[in-house]
Amino acid sequence: MTDQYQLFSKTPIGKFVIKNLGLPTPLVLERFENPSPVIKGAVLLGAAKTTTLSSTLAEVLNRIHANCYLHQSDLQQQASKVGLQATLLTEQTQNTKFKALVFDASGIEDAADLSQVYEFFHPVARQVQSSGRVIVFAKSPEKCKAVAQAVAQRALVGFVKSVGKEFKKGITAQVVYVDDGAEQNIESTFRFLLSARSAYVSGQVIRISKADVVEVNWVKPLDGKVAVVTGASRGIGEAIAHVLARDGAHVICLDVPAQQADLERVATDIQGSTLALDITATNAGEEIAKAVAALGGLDILVHNAGITRDKTLAKMTADFWNLVININVSAAERINQYLLEHNVLNPQGRIVCVSSISGIAGNLGQTNYATSKAAVIGLVQFTAPTLTNGITINAVAPGFIETQMTAAIPFAIREAGRRMNSMSQGGLPVDVAEGIAWFATAASSGLNGNVIRVCGQSLLGA
Template sequence: MSDRYGDFVQSSIGKKVAKNLGLPQPVSLDRFESGQRLVRGSVLVGRAEGDDMSVSNSVARILSDLHAEVYVNSRDDAKDALIEAGIEAKANTGSKDKFKVLLFDASNISNADQLKQVYEFFHQVARSVEKSGRVIIIGRPPEDIDDVQTALAQRSLEGFVKSVGKEFKRGITAQLIYVAKGSEKNLDSALRFFTSARSAYVSGQVVRVGAGNTIDIDWSQPLAGKTMLVTGASRGIGEAIARVLAREGAHVICLDVPQQQADLQNVASEISGSTLTVDITSADAGEQIADAAQKRGGLDAIIHNAGVTRDKTLANMDEKKWDMVIDINLNSVAELNKYLLEKQVLKDDARIVCVSSISGIAGNLGQTNYATSKAGVIGLVDATARQLANEGKGMTINAVAPGFIETQMTEAIPFAIREAGRRMNSMSQGGLPVDVAETIAWLASPASGGLNGNTVRVCGQSMLGA
């Protein structure tokens, strides 16, 4: 789907026109390409003063594994952790140095006055971030903290990160990772995702990393040997998910309704996957999925992507439209999860990833049925995450909530509304199906055991529900 305005402002004339008229100026976002370095530029690391070095030590180890080019301010305590990890960090001279990633460990901040250290670190380099750069702050979950001053200071980081994501523009993203004490070893997956081009359209997000099994993987093929099922895989976002999971090494069972069999077969054949045609609302859907999965020894992940819209204002919505959306988008997900968990079709350390929507967070005109179903998906994830944590089998469940993604569905939106949807976010453009797929592949990774119960928006920090 073409974005003519976005293409126009990339031209020299278009840039001048947009600048003079104060129009949005979307940039071409860096996206992941196989064979390229994960971090495509230098990383400036900072750290708030304090005795706890556990987060900085984990960050240093990860950056060492990535062979990143690391800079540090001359008087920053982060140097000690970097030296211990074998990193000879360069000094930030404050001249013309440019950085792809600004990474600050704020885990030691324990009161409002100490937030000044966040200001001081980023204020000095706010104009030194490269296009499609990354801003990452790591803190502690406020809900785990009893001390009021410490809790308020850590919660304050969320407002800072979301504002930075809207200020820096030029495709620069900003994220906050809350890591629970004792779970620093589980930082790898989230930090690798957010420092890389895989997270091109994810910004202003707060992700919580907690307890979970630590699994060693081959980071070049993190899903190698895994069997994963994707519902609604014949086209659009579902097709992109299937292709990215396969690229990362997984065997993908591509599922869709019988009417989509031809398109489904094309996708599966191109990624060396397999097909399963089934209506996920049918009474025997769980049994059919289980049969297909058991032929490969069970499922390492299920991606609940299938969904429909039947938009009407509430006054004009008939019962059929309401029932269809709730049954497909919500009831089927709950029933399939229940069946697959009870029948032990999902292996230990399996991943469940559900596709919600920005509509389920903020609501939307003419979408009471759709917004209800997608909000319900988030509720399902919250409740199931607690259940899985108590079972102790290493399974996790998370959700992604796409915003304006360039698909056949958004192409049918009237022009004016479509343009508003594209521009009303920090990136001033719509996302691509691959942006959702990259996020799902991250959450589906065996290395993401510390991620459970998160809902990650893939929306370019949409103003809707911001």
């Protein structure tokens, strides 16, 4: 679906009208094209205090061949130890434009130390390029041993959410909380957040825990993996299938038998296979197990299939309520139970669910849908600590995404949905797919129980 307002904003008259009326100007976001380089532009690295995490950040920047600058001289020793060739920020280089600002805040121990956040970001706040990145790495507040440190670490959420709204120009901002001992688990997340893959992810809180460190081929991070994507015949599901296949996976495209023709089209495009199946069937888990058996088991399961049946609660029929709950959450719950009980998922398997901003913020006329998508979040959070063999479960929660479904929304409501976020535009199905591919890689072993919004930092539910 074309965003006519965005096109209008690029014309001479559009620029004049928008400027004089003070309307938002949606920038065309940079999106992923090829895996190298990870980031096109200079990266400024700083730290409240040099830590093991600082060293790991430097290691990753070295591996991706980043053009790196250091905010302070005490980072030079760590950078040189890991082979990172970096330039110290001086008076001669202080006007450099940066594609990313990366700050290790894990050494902040109390509220007074938060001044170091200001001292790092304030001088360079106007020097971030369009579609740039702001990433703050920090210590998990829940794991802090002192109240003062936990308070200061938690404060960083307010900082990055504000930066995401202030910097504009398609610039994203995130905070990544890293548990002690999980420093070596950050690479997949760091790469994702630096890259154009995360174009529509902003204002998010990501949590990384200690897990097995799994090496992958970063050009094809899903090489050799088998994935099942439900609801894969069109829209977001089709985009997910394409991205997972692009990253190396063999994708089994699953949808109801009535969508067989579209399933065949998608599977042919990505050299995958099809499984025509109603996920609400009592034997759905068993049928998925049969489909993956000949391929060596299942590595990635994406619960994308879902429906809406919108009515205000007073007008909603019991059929509308039950249908949405059954398809959107109960089916996924039953399938998970079967596959986990029968060890269908391979070690280091990945389950990724698609929730919605409606499940976080609620929505008028969507009590059934919002309930089901909030339940998906519950499924993720309560399943995560029960998993073994390196298996993880996470979720993405899309905001306004340009699909056939959103195209049917009345014009005024549709425009509000598009503009009420820090990017001033709707996202694309590929934005959701990129987030799922990030969770799906074996290298994302430290991500478990996360729910990340793909919403351009929507004002709803913020």
